[in-house]
Amino acid sequence: MNAVVQMFDHAPRSLVEERAIRPPAIGKIRPGIKVLTRAHQGNEKAVKLYNDMVASGESFEAIGKVLETSLKLRNALVPRNVDYFVCRRSDFSNPDTADEILRLYGEDRGQGLRLYRFPIMFAFDDWLRNVPNQMAAYTTTGRQYFSEYDRDGKRYCKTYAPVERNARAQRARRSFGGRLVVHRQDDDIPDGVCDPHVCPQYQDRKCNLTANFVFAVPDVKGLGLIELPTNSIYVLQKAYSAMQTVALARGRLTGTRFWLSKKEFDITRIDDNGQAVRQKQMLTVLDADIDLGALLDGADEAQPALDAASRAVALLESDGTVQSIGDPLHQPEQR
Template identity: 65%
Template sequence: MNAVISAHGTAVRSIVEERAPRPPVIGRIRPGIKVLTSAARKNEAAVKLYDTLLAAGESFERIGEEIERRCRIRNALAPRNVPYFTCRRSDFTNPDVADEILRLYGEDRGEGVKLYRFPVVFAFNDWMANIPNEMATWGTNGRKFFSEYGPDGTRFCRLYAKPERDPHAQRAQRNFGPRQIILRNDEAIPDGVCNPERCPQYQARQCNLSARFIFAVPEIKGLGLMELPTNSIYVLQKAYSAMQTVALARGRLTGTRFWISKREFEITRINEVGEAVRQSQLLTVLDADIDISALLDGADDHPPALAVAGGAAMLLEGAGSPVPNNVHALRPAADDGVSPDGQDAMAAGDSDHDGDPMPGEPESLDDKLERMSDLLKRLGLSVEARQRDFRRFAYVKYGNGWTKRVEDVDGMNARLVAALEDRAPLEREIEAAVRDAVFQ
């Protein structure tokens, strides 16, 4: 009999170790709120109940359930995106944690103390562990369909298998361990491949991108992490770029204090008649208090910053790996608002394969640096063994402070794009820069 191997590659010693470990979550910060629908606002009892439960710190799920039970109004709440995050006592295993977060990081901008911006620290050097994401259809009992990637990068649609019935008893057979996951195979998805264009759930807006940030908040005590859900592809792409930029500069994600806030962006969505429409949308953004340009400049010019990154655990495991398919393969659906959980709206918008901005839209220096980070990842230059070589090459080619000069950043991006087609010349230039540095 073959031994059972744990997720860490060692033989298990307990039934608990047979399952992949999951970080404990002790609370949820939400990116939006829910308000009464226009129909529900006509019911005075519903309005009074909503105000009372909201002031008591109850969750929006609980408020909706109570309004339905007492006032006989179904779907009384509608999601609304706001400039702040919702941090409620009912969303934490220890309700006092919500009060402490608001005390430390809340601001009063005229509407009472709200959470507009707060620091986070990620627990993992793998960005996917910090922001797990999938395409998913949710029902009353949890996930109905959800996406998973195969070894070749194909995105499949999966579901939980129905328990087999015990032929000697009038009940389902008891299952040992996690529920069995199988490939979807029906008339809509006969080959099991996740294809939103022909998926009835996606076209009916029942299936959507489902993602969540998992993090710790500095100075907040508790044996576990917190989460912030989102269903916006824009939020996911921007957070991915921010993490890859930090990983490129420091060699790791852990130990960096990021900040989560909201910012208004002009985004493009496809309306009901198939036309591209521009609109303003508040999106969750990730930022970090580090000097990226100082870290990307010459390898020997900034020893304090580089010393911090010296012995770090690496974010990236293998060289030359492409940008994960679950970022570029997901195409957002047209959506006018926020998700039922009060998450950020997911709007349609396209960018070309190299991450260029939309035609006619100016690209900032930050955008150019984010695009550079993406290109370096795809060229295998963001792993630890290559980062110092690239910094040396860039320093030799453009000099100190080059990441602050738009023309130099444009020149480097053009060089990296060319290397996607023919990598050999770039590799020779990097080797020459490193060789010259050794003999100087």
């Protein structure tokens, strides 16, 4: 893995090498499902169409579009928490990869072969490259606003610059190297700083945390990595704590076999009325196949690192209860 990461560690020699190298993605494993809303569960045509498309391995995005175009049902699907991951043929460039993952790591607990827990390996020692994340707002045409940290350490709201017109050719001016990214500066965010408390898109639940685990699955062939999305800040914090603990103990993340599974947690969130509401939710959990005690045994210099990791975990947890800082960050994992 390190050889892949270091392969282009030199000054750019071509237009291709000027841009950041990103390993290709060969597929996506999803942390949840979508089901018909209660209002549409009595619609026999909708139920049959939904069941048939799920059985054939279609994505929930495709199912939603067909429900809207053929039956005129808009927003007919809602997220639902489940205790397994969704590994569909339609989510992989080579559909047989999904079958191979299920064959190797799937379990039949009475409802057919499903993916409850499986091993992964990260390709980078930088945790942020393994789990890239940002705040982002999307429209029907794509990403509208997104957060990025600048060198001053502040989180800024970015967007794409308006396309310039070529007066002579009477058409849009060609952009070399992709669309130009600029700081957002308008009446709502005049200084360009990403502050969810004053952001109208965040308050309207249009801007949310988006993140992806990016990894390889042992013994599964393919020239690229697999993604698993999440929109839970708690999942992200726990994963960060786990990776930091392993990095402090081993000095690196590559070469360690991690595991992804689902676990039920008590979530405390603030509802629209400002009241604290507790609910149970199945969340993705990252664990490591590592004997931490053996690594730390007799290594006095490792104790400060372990203490730092313990403090990080303590900051993220309070009496076993997840403290939400806003409902949009704790939506059911379903993408």
